[in-house]
Amino acid sequence: KAGVTQTPRYLIKTRGQQVTLSCSPISGHRSVSWYQQTPGQGLQFLFEYFSETQRNKGNFPGRFSGRQFSNSRSEMNVSTLELGDSALYLCASSLEKGGEKLFFGSGTQLSVL
């Protein structure tokens, strides 16, 4: 069974641009979650989706948004990028419930210059 797939693996953007990250969950998994990992703040929860509905959102500004498609694939978008948005963005999937037995992808390393 293929694991969680995230694309792209690396991304370099400049301040003010926007970015879209993609995540394909493990086949059969319907919940997709996103986390931001930085050296200073550690792992911070962004949002969780199930059946195209956002069930929970972390404490991030409105520039961070996401969505889930009917095939459970998910995207997250960050608009008006800031230097502090540089981070590893991790996607995770689980069968039904974000927070239960999450399996993570390798992440997208975003650098904002």
Added chain:
Amino acid sequence: GEDVEQSLFLSVREGDSSVINCTYTDSSSTYLYWYKQEPGAGLQLLTYIFSNMDMKQDQRLTVLLNKKDKHLSLRIADTQTGDSAIYFCAESTNDYKLSFGAGTTVTVRA
């Protein structure tokens, strides 16, 4: 509230046992997890324990849970160089997310 704490570093000799400790504050935690992260990689789910259990053993890994003290530990028997990584403790409640500790960097020396 959610607050997961771990010690930041652990150095262990190859072949010895490693013990990584974690404390959490949310008494409504349902599951508690241990994840491993190697350089440049995502998080690998190592093991987990349901909140009504005291202990879980899985090959070289033993998880102990003291719910009264909100203390979780991970013991790795016969630690190998491939066990060098960052280990994260995490708790889940009923709000569809995990709260992570800051991670313990385990260094295995020959």
